[in-house]
Amino acid sequence: IDEIYTLVGAGSTSGGSMDASNLLKPALARGELKCIGATTHQEFRNFFDKDKALSRRFGKVEVDEPSVEDTFKILKGIQKKYESFHSISFSDEALQSAIDLSVKYIHDRFLPDKAIDIIDDTGAHFMLHSQKDETVEASDIADIVAKMLKLPPQTIKKDESEKLKSLQTRLSSKIIAQESAITAVTAAIKRSYAGLNGANKPIGSFLFVGPTGVGKTALSIALAQELGVHFERLDMSEYMEKHAVSRLIGAPPGYVGFEQGGLLTEMIKKNPHTVLLLDEVEKAHPDIMNILLQIMDGAKLTDNNGMVSDFKHVVLIMTSNLGTKEPNVMGFNKDSSMKSNKAVKEFFSSEFRNRLSGVIEFNELSSEELQKIVTLELAKINRQLASKNIVVSVTAAAKKEIASMAQNEFGARDIARILDREIKEKLSDEILFGVLQNGGAVKVGFSKGALSIDCKEA
Numbered sequence: 001i002d003e004i005y006t007l008v009g010a011g012s013t014s015g016g017s018m019d020a021s022n023l024l025k026p027a028l029a030r031g032e033l034k035c036i037g038a039t040t041h042q043e044f045r046n047f048f049d050k051d052k053a054l055s056r057r058f059g060k061v062e063v064d065e066p067s068v069e070d071t072f073k074i075l076k077g078i079q080k081k082y083e084s085f086h087s088i089s090f091s092d093e094a095l096q097s098a099i100d101l102s103v104k105y106i107h108d109r110f111l112p113d114k115a116i117d118i119i120d121d122t123g124a125h126f127m128l129h130s131q132k133d134e135t136v137e138a139s140d141i142a143d144i145v146a147k148m149l150k151l152p153p154q155t156i157k158k159d160e161s162e163k164l165k166s167l168q169t170r171l172s173s174k175i176i177a178q179e180s181a182i183t184a185v186t187a188a189i190k191r192s193y194a195g196l197n198g199a200n201k202p203i204g205s206f207l208f209v210g211p212t213g214v215g216k217t218a219l220s221i222a223l224a225q226e227l228g229v230h231f232e233r234l235d236m237s238e239y240m241e242k243h244a245v246s247r248l249i250g251a252p253p254g255y256v257g258f259e260q261g262g263l264l265t266e267m268i269k270k271n272p273h274t275v276l277l278l279d280e281v282e283k284a285h286p287d288i289m290n291i292l293l294q295i296m297d298g299a300k301l302t303d304n305n306g307m308v309s310d311f312k313h314v315v316l317i318m319t320s321n322l323g324t325k326e327p328n329v330m331g332f333n334k335d336s337s338m339k340s341n342k343a344v345k346e347f348f349s350s351e352f353r354n355r356l357s358g359v360i361e362f363n364e365l366s367s368e369e370l371q372k373i374v375t376l377e378l379a380k381i382n383r384q385l386a387s388k389n390i391v392v393s394v395t396a397a398a399k400k401e402i403a404s405m406a407q408n409e410f411g412a413r414d415i416a417r418i419l420d421r422e423i424k425e426k427l428s429d430e431i432l433f434g435v436l437q438n439g440g441a442v443k444v445g446f447s448k449g450a451l452s453i454d455c456k457e458a
Helices: 020-030 041-046 068-086 092-105 113-128 138-149 158-165 167-174 179-193 216-227 242-249 263-270 286-298 336-347 350-354 367-388 396-405 412-433
Strands: 204-209 230-235 274-279 300-302 308-310 314-320 358-361 390-394 440-447 450-457
Touching (some): 092 113, 158 167, 158 179, 167 179, 179 216, 179 358, 216 274, 242 263, 263 300, 286 300, 390 396, 390 412, 396 412, 396 440, 396 450, 412 450
Parallel strands (some): 204 358, 230 274
Antiparallel strands (some): 440 450
C-alpha cells in the first residue's frame, strides 16, 4: 500500500472511530493478511505513528537514498523505457552527468528521483524541438539543468574557462582603482570553480570597507553580471530593529507571517547561485550578525519551518563605511587603512571576523582615477542615447574639468551628479525641443573657464 498513512481516518464518519486502518488490524494480527506499506518519515510521524495499535503491527524498515553507483544501475534499467517514449537515446556519460548534477545542485529531493526528473526533462526538450533519433550527451544534460535551476553549466567548457581566465581583466575595466579588491574576489571564484573550496562554505564571504562612492556596490553588481548569476541586494538600514531578524528567516509560530517563510531563505531557495549584497551592514541589528555566522561557517540557514537553505553557491558581500567618518589627527597624514582596521575590530566580534574570507579595503579615488570614471559615465550616456541616434564626445580638457569639480570624499556618485547638472539637463531640452530631435552629434569642450556644449543636427 503506497502512502499507507492515508488509511488512518479513511472512511470514518463523524463521531465514529471505525476507519480503514481499524478494519485491517484484526487481519494483520491473525496473520491472514501480508502487507507492505510505504510512506515518508514526516507522514509516518504525523499520521501513522499516532495510531500505536496499527504501527506496532508493522516492522519498520528504513529505505535509504541509493548511492551514486546504485543510481546509475537504476537509470540503466529504465533507460530503454525513456528512450522509446521520447524517441531518443541517452549515452552513459549523459546518465552519469544527470546523477552528478542532481547531487551537486538539487538539495530538496533525493536520488534516484531527481536524476530521473533530469533525464525525463531532457527527453521532453528534445521531443518538443523535433530532435528525434538523436543521442543525448553530457553537455545537453548540463544545458537542461542550467535552464531548470538557473545555473551556469557544471562542466566548464573552453569558452567558460576563457571567461573565468579574463574575469579579473573585465572587472578592472568596469571598476577603477580597486585592484586588490578585484584580485581577492576573483581568486575566490576561481577556487570555487576549480573544486578547491571548503565542503561547507560559501564561495566567498567578504567585507568591503571604504569611503562612499568608490565602487563597493558597483563591484558586486559587475561580478554578478560577468558570472551570469542572480544578484540580490538587501539594504541593512531596513533591519535596524531586533524584530527585523524574523523578516530574514520567517516569523515564529503563532505570529503573523509564519506561513510565508523568510525573505533571505526563500531568496536563496529560488536562486541558489547568487551574489548576495548586504549593503551598509553596520546599520543592521547585532542579532543579524549572529544569523550570518552560520552562513559563513556552514553555508546553511534554517527558516522558521525547519527548511534548510543552501549557501554553497553564494558569494556573500557585505559593505561598510566604518572608519571613514573619523576625523584626521592633527599633524599626521590621513591613514584611512589604519582607521578602517581599527573600526572593524571595534565594531565586529572576533568570531565574526574569523569567519570572513577577507576584509577588503577600498581606496579613495585620485583626480586621475576620477577622470577614468568620467569616461565610464560618458559611455553610459552614449549607450542611453544610442537609440535616439545621438553621439556625445568630450574633449580631454572637459574631462579634466569635470573630474576637478567632483569632491574626492563623494567619489563616483559626485561625477554622476555633475554630469546630470552640466550635460544632461542641457541636452534634455535639445532632445525634446531643439536640434537633436532627429538625432545628431554633441561635443562637450572646455573654454574660458567653463564647459561648453555644441549640438549639431543629424
